[in-house]
Amino acid sequence: MSRVTSAAESPRPAGDEPLLKLAGISKSFREVEVLRDVVLECPPGEVHAIVGENGAGKSTLVKVVAGAHQPDRGTMTLDGRAVSFHHPRQAQAAGVSIIYQEFNLLTDRTVAQNIFLGREPTRGPLIDRRRLEEDTVALLEQLNVSGSISPRAKISDLSVAQQQIVEIAKALSFDAQILIMDEPTASLAPPEVEALFEIVRQLRERGMLIFYVSHRLKEIFALADRVTVLKDGDQVATTDIGSLTPDSIVRLMVGRELSDYFPELAAPDDIGEVRLRVRGGSNQHISDIDLELRAGEIVGLAGLEGSGRTEVAEAIFGVEPFETGTIELDGEQVSIRRPRQAVDHRIGFVTEDRKTQGLVLPRSVLENTLLPLRTLSGHDRREREAVHEVAEGSTLTMQLAERVDLRAASLDQEVRFLSGGNQQKVVFAKWLASDAWVLLFDEPTRGIDVGAKAGIHDLMRGLAKRGAAVLMVSSELPEVIGMSDRIVVMSHGRIAGELEAGASEADIMLLATGQSNGDGPDVRHPAEEVAAAKTAQEDQAAETAEATADSELSEVTSNPHDDQMGHDPGEVSG
Template identity: 45%
Template structure:
């Protein structure tokens, strides 16, 4: 991974004024003070790490910087001169580009069209677009970041990792001098991450300032030149990487000590078989999948990005149709789709919570009870009071940070949205929970809470199948794990065999 520039050298090379500075920024929403007198500065050629729990104000601060939100109070300075940012166009003119964790791509347009959306070169005739130039310019930018793909492919056909690379290409195409990256490696493989780190090193050498939001401590210390920590909408401190340890940063972020080892009581005696998958294949590319999950255990499903992990849980849930094999749940064969899965007690917490896990325009309460309607209202008559009591109880139980259950779920932070997705299946009394990247883009404090919740579920008799790209999570949390490669199960690792080295060996090399 790219090494950070020594702090003393970085300080000595600084110009008198920051490349860009925010002073005393405040922003309020109904019932929520998102930012409270936050000041933040970035210099040319540095990677400035921005840390904080979900809901700490990181995304809100960056949305103010890029003009998506208008600050209630505060000032902006570009190279020492006072400027205004009241729109995205203002930020773009100042050389600011943001790659948000939740992508802003148009799925039915091509990669090239997404990269130059709103900035298309004119064609030879009035009102036309030079499509040939768009493709050639897009190919040039994709080559710059090491992404070898046909720019005419539609974005809807890309995986999450590929979409992330398109977002990066889109930002690079704007010749940004200040580039904000919000959890850019959350969905990338190790190889793709290394390409990104090499690209960041080149951008730094060109004088580009990088504001980098990450929950991965290894990235923070390997790449960061400075670190700013936010908590509850306020700036807590700014430190150099050599001045703080990971534990100190976590305490600054959450205001308490957090155990990052995710301790749990592993299953000593397996319970009954809850799920048995036999020779499962699907048109999505998986084939001959065989696995079992027992009550009281957390089973990992790991491997490289693109190995077929998500496709397996989607086929089990019925979101993708199986073409061969059997899915046996609680001793009975399951043949239907998601409705049957939910009715039987299977829960899927998907990787993309915003597009597949939530109704963003509906309230927190509506989202929490939607999967439990048959259980809560067997007569078919909706009882608003019972629904409110259920939702309020889950908000309190899961510590969901929201003014009330009536708040639109789309206004919550990513970590709190993830809690809502899990909560709706708690209300439905699910027996098998399938977690697809449950901690993607979630801070260390929320990770501990989610893993404690999963541990509690299996301790009470449920079963869990968990996908994670972070091998350390699989090793620390799971009782055993299946490793996938090229759409197939490459091997199974017992608790004693479950190491990062063994996961990589099975995931990358043929036995």
């Protein structure tokens, strides 16, 4: 563990006694250490960013400060006094408030009722409504939003940004000295982000210590005074923001350069015969799908949300089968009406939603990995087991776990305790175990952090190299471009065109938005057409643009259910 020390660790200007001191904070879940010996001294009036990949321990660290987790070792000193919080309420009373990504607000109640929940000013036995509202207005005035948010507004009528401000007002009502914000901008639009920054800066002026947990480096450089980088539970660095660059932060976080992000594409020799051919496939969602997947090849399936990408994968896998048209596997026509048959035909499907569709959460790594094998009848199973050259389940699982670089406490660990990236690796191991030849991936890296993403991409390429035919549905254009040997673009339930490896985002967007008929890779486009396509395409492009702008660190689509920073107490990062 190398810790970058810098001037920032020496005392700040005189009079700035540290507001918060952490010494040797460590925390384990189920014998997995997720936080190791964190040492921190923060003065008041600082914005302190906490960065790291998913599973690095950011969330655990701030939850320890906020009293939601109790450290196994280490001490915490607040304003010169040693404190140990057994409950978030104690922390709140001591001046530490936390705002989670998912807000703690009662959506059917008003702003004022939420802020003073359980502490309503009373007159006799009744709530003093006037004072309640006056106090609320006073708080909102401090944040310069009393004009836009009424104390009587119902939370459900507010925008996400406004709800966040209510959370901040609530923290102020507790006289918070320390405010922790967990991915505060995850669901904010750019102007709202700017407004939030204004508020954060203002709170800093007033001497508040703000912990800012975020993936988005751009924001951190815009806002933070100091940064703590965590990696696998280790405090890799705590330093002034000025001494770092986005690249150096990423290096500290993942221990490698961003340029290794995608593995190499297939060489022409790597690509073999057609493994899977769909002809004229149609069902109620998609029509006239003609698609070929070749051994050794990764085909990217791009398109807008709702263009039918996922439906193509689902139809091939028999979830919602084609009603007309044919599927051929290695030249032989097959009928796939149910997932069961797809598995028989050596097709594997890595679904977008791991937690409900990919894994049986309360079962072990071992059982999840071996499940597809166990659905097969004796002969089929033996044939596929023979590929692995080990017959016994736990040996096989161990071997596969090593192959996908799974990090789990043991093979008997329930998969619900794994981080998102590791869960996805179990899904991989599962289809490796079943020796699938055609693999369908639907958003394989959604909700997975940068380091694990690269691992997943390597695994996908590795599968192709071993002769599998791979179809990858993805909303992330950089991923489509970086991974695909061929790109098929969908629009309105049909295939709009096909592009060769290395096509540009503009090429894909043109097809996806129906601006071009896409006769192969030679799509020519006048510049204005590109511009038009991009405008028409705001939603999709905004995500992509954001990803690029943030050094590809943000999770492009932050799905709260998929997120590692969720509040599942059972979540073990690592």
